Amino acid sequence: MWRWAQAALRTPGTRLQLRRSVCTSLGFSQKAVTLTVTPRTGLADELLDIKVEGLGPRERVTLRASAVSYRGRLFHSQAHFESDGRGRLDLARQPALGGDFTGVEPMGLLWSLTPAGSEDPCHSQRPRGVLKTPLKVEVTVHPTQQQPEVPLGPALASAHVQRWFSSPQLSRTRLQTGSLRGVLLLPPGDGPFPGLIDMFGDGGLDESRASLLACRGFAALALPLFGYEDLPPIMKDLNLDYFEEAAKFVQSHPKVKGPNIGVIGSGKGAELAVSMASFLPNIAAVVSINGCISNTATALTCGGLILPGLPFNLCKISATDSGVYDIKEALEDPLDPAYRESRIPLEKASAHFLFIVGEDDRLWKSSVYADIAVKHLTEHGKTNFTLLSYPNAGHRIDPPYSPFFSAAWDPVLGVPVLGGGQLKAHAVAQIESWKKILEFLHLHLEQRLTN
Incomplete structure (x- = not known):
């Protein structure tokens, strides 16, 4: 091999x-x-x-x-x-x-x-x-x-x-279909395989997690949001049509056993994964890693509905002595009635949700947002969720054994920002959550595939 x-x-x-x-x-x-x-x-x-x-x-x-x-x-x-x-x-x-x-x-x-x-x-x-x-x-x-x-x-x-992060047996196809961009990674064999879409929020194309997922038996589409080929160089207002096109591509692929697929996302990608499940059919499983319950930063057009971007309050951004910025308090409160229209109607989703949060996330209050999401779903009589919350873990929870970074470049604000977390606790979160992610996706995708 x-x-x-x-x-x-x-x-x-x-x-x-x-x-x-x-x-x-x-x-x-x-x-x-x-x-x-x-x-x-x-x-x-x-x-x-x-x-x-x-x-x-x-x-x-x-x-x-x-x-x-x-x-x-x-x-x-x-x-x-x-x-x-x-x-x-x-x-x-x-x-x-x-x-x-x-x-x-x-x-x-x-x-x-x-x-x-x-x-x-x-x-x-x-x-x-x-x-x-x-x-x-x-x-x-x-x-x-x-x-x-x-x-x-x-x-x-x-x-x-x-x-x-890959295997020579994987099939890698670069996509330039319609407005769709990205890379489809397929396991060896004829399949059909459970299908996934993988998204990050920091721009460009990131195949690392999608490729590892393909090595574990999934047909995974690494989907960029901006900063790749002819996509906008910076994140601008988004349209759900782009994500619907991606979902239909994966669902109809001959090596994907559809129509149900999963979506996994980190940060802005997690937020968009929840939006896809709320507005699009046949999204069976969503893994949200340190996401928000509202649409943030830029507007998202969903057919005739527009979700405004929950804004950042720049006055609440503070600089550290090292020149890295602390922006945890900068994102406006999604429960504020003034920003109600930015909330994602996740109660409409039929998908199962796996919310993964680092309790020391310094990018925004992902732990608070996950608690709000769980409470909201419960109030609507939903039980289709699991919450994994990791003490002292930061924002970027990657696959296991990935090095810890206390700071990262924010593509929206254009400055280095704190990610939060402590070394050992963050490593534990990455190791344990990866196992849970694989179990969750196999359970809720393959279970539905066989029904």
Whole structure:
């Protein structure tokens, strides 16, 4: 499955590098220290098995991860460990004693990756176009320094892995049908597969989550809103016709078992996913990640109805000392009668909703909005919802093991803004919510497909 990727990593004459795991020993000392990371090449949501052998009994070592993003930006993380009585270390069993995380965290070196040195903290390492852009990670083992300010010494052992958001078996089709733009990603085989539309709110085309979903058995359309090809360069007033065209395309595709499909969205994309379920037929499942219950920022035309954009109050935006802006209080209150026409009539939807929120979201009050949505649906006699609320998680809840970013570029305001959240809690939210998302989509799409 991964031969094409493995070939890029091979070193002539090194038979060990033909294995799926990497096991490399460097001659720093007389000890035969080996570091094994398995799988060597795999999907970005897969668990890594990281083990070290050949250390001295109860020896203190530091494990470091370095990654180069698809834009060439450098990320790193590190943690300190102590080997067992036999000189072995297994990250699935032994706790980190300090560094960027503590405790038993098999994937801590991945989810604690942060921009190195002067790298821009607002730029993600997650690729947008995914077929030939893996995240390349090097893991190294070093003797632990007694003084934290002392640089790490030469590595005792190292290993290289690739983390892919795609698989060579996926079919990728670039769309230029009518006004529709985006990329359709299909699993191998004839199908038919449950269909999905995936949307983000920050502009451009982002295939990463849709591609992982396709690897998990879904026909997924990555749908851009603006900033891609001939779409408007910035977000302007939107028309539901565009999203209806996308839904009909997915529903009628010969490899999609329609007519019911799902929609998953983050931020503005989540809000639009809820709007699609409220106004369009055959939307069976909606995953809303830190969305709002009102249409925000720009107007949305839905046939003869126009939902005005809930505005931002610029007077409520404050700047931090680092030049990043705090905008949590800036979005006007959706319960204010003055903005009633911006509310999305989600009680009209027949879809099942999965609301995912980070309680420390600093972009806007997504936790409050989800509570309002649940209360509103309950008052209308609805039980078609599940709420997952994660303490101390921030705004951008991505697939598991994605690095944490405390700030991001806001395409509407044109400034860097706080995303909120704490490192460990945000990682937990990403790991747990991904499992719940897959379970939810399989349950409510495939269940309805078979009825």
